[in-house]
């Protein structure tokens with residue numbers, strides 16, 4: 001009977017699909033556990049499968065609809081890509097014309113894997129709809145497992161993910177080729193992808209995508225290069241102005257502002273960091289003057305020049321800027337919803353990225369995290385990010401500064417006490433910090449300063465997962481995740497008997513060392529991000545020369561010092577543009593954050609005898625100013641009236657002494673409370689700590 005037949009066909013189909021799914025899940029399991037030879041499975045795919053299981057906790061058999069971002073979020077992402085979007089659109093139209101009738105869709109995603117543009121062959125639209133290829137859909141590896149766009153973004157190189165190489169069974173009928181697109185500083189901006197149905201596996205599709213991505217990148221780069229001098233070069237003169245040419249931008253001071261990937265290859269460099277921010281004279285044999293002069297020649301005839309590092313000859317042309325350099329407006333940093341607090345930490349530094357990845361691996365496991373690093377490197381900030389990205393995010397994060405609580409109070413502060421436990425105890429008793437953190441995270445800051453006498457009790461709480469408040473008899477069960485931090489050398493302290501070894505081993509399930517700011521390869525991006533946070537909603541232009549100047553400083557007080565300096569500069573600036581003139585290097589000397597274990601501060605000589613006198617009087621003046629500001633609730637206008645000086649002078653003096661409300665509050669908090677419970681903050685506020 002027809003109805004029976006159709007039922008059995010449906011059942012057979014379901015069984016066949018289930019069998020296929022089980023088979024695929026087994027294939028992934030064998031590969032992840034190294035039971036398949038490298039010949040069987042592409043290593044990049046295997047690594048991606050491992051990430052899907054270990055880091056993203058995905059299951060190959062789960063059915064996942066892609067998340068779709070809101071319309072306004074999509075709009076914001078498109079705006080952020082700027083000219084790249086329209087340039088890419090032209091290439092995408094070309095590609096889809098070439099691929100007509102071959103059942104493909106052409107897509108552009110941003111760096112988070114959100115499809116910002118889709119062009120599809122109508123014959124492919126049904127598959128595309130089912131697969132979830134649509135504008136706004138998030139195809140990151142974290143969301144949808146191994147896939148062309150997501151894995152290309154993750155690996156930052158071209159990939160072909162063919163059918164069974166997809167992680168989720170729901171995607172194993174697809175074949176996807178994707179290539180990344182970078183900006184002139186080597187930061188990933190987007191990925192271009194061609195995806196199709198099962199009959200569409202072609203290596204040449206990947207080559208097509210790669211060429212198109214390279215074209216988009218070069219054109220976008222030429223657009224971005226307009227305010228700068230443009231050096232185009234190649235070992236063969238006839239290859240200049242072809243897709244394989246090297247493109248390098250420099251400003252009128254000769255500082256390299258950016259380059260394309262071919263430039264790096266031709267100069268045998270591995271990363272943009274080796275080039276950007278350096279002088280062009282360090283790259284080529286010729287002087288800046290000579291290069292600037294080449295730009296004035298009417299006909300762009302290639303000139304033969306030599307590289308500084310080797311005797312290799314290159315043909316070059318130099319084009320003068322097509323427009324005036326403009327200070328780039330820094331927009332408020334609004335976190336896209338697919339980025340979590342941990343991803344936001346990563347501004348491109350390999351050590352920070354590695355830390356972030358390791359932290360993610362243990363995010364929801366009962367493994368303690370120990371954060372090491374100089375003062376101000378962001379240990380507290382990182383702890384907050386781990387908590388917010390974890391499943392405990394909606395529970396409290398309780399922070400205890402072990403260095404700030406007097407030794408005699410630390411036990412009662414941590415473990416709490418019952419009513420009348422000791423003379424002077426509050427009548428109603430006190431819930432200690434450990435119990436306040438129940439269900440959430442306890443952050444033990446400056447753990448190296450915890451008195452030995454308290455260490456044994458903390459250890460027993462961690463081992464037994466229960467607390468006995470002072471004066472109490474019954475243990476109270478507690479469920480906490482422990483993150484601790486210190487700038488001290490705990491290993492050394494264990495060796496010298498100042499720190500219990502059993503507690504040390506209990507705390508360092510994993511240890512992450514945060515790099516000092518001066519060693520971070522992403523310092524420029526960190527400065528930009530912090531500026532964006534501090535500028536907030538205001539409209540303010542920031543001169544790139546200022547950002548580069550700040551990036552060259554040693555920052556002994558690390559991120560805290562940087563933040564204070566930026567805040568002071570913004571408070572002092574009068575216009576809507578921040579330039580080198582707003583930066584007074586002397587503020588580095590007095591910045592409150594310069595204390596601690598950072599690199600030594602080299603004092604700058606005072607410019608005049610009067611300044612030397614002022615230095616002598618400095619601390620008295622600073623103290624008077626701080627008291628006046630405190631008395632006026634940090635209202636600068638009121639303090640100015642009280643001290644009979646102008647607001648501007650007050651700002652100048654605050655700047656000179658590194659005196660900020662936050663620094664003063666930090667200090668006070670350290671004395672009185674030693675930390676407080678932090679609740680999850682709204683997304684937009686994630687980077688601001690007021």
Ligand SMILES: Nc1ncnc2c1ncn2[C@@H]1O[C@H](COP(=O)(O)OP(=O)(O)OP(=O)(O)O)[C@@H](O)[C@H]1O
Pocket residue numbers: 344345373374375376377378379380381382445485486487530559560563687688689
């Ligand atoms: N990734 C980041 N982005 C923006 N601001 C940050 C970041 N990391 C840290 N900060 C800011 O830098 C300052 C110092 O950070 P934090 O207090 O976390 O450092 P720390 O290493 O814990 O310092 P200490 O050892 O002195 O306690 C804070 O104002 C913090 O908000």
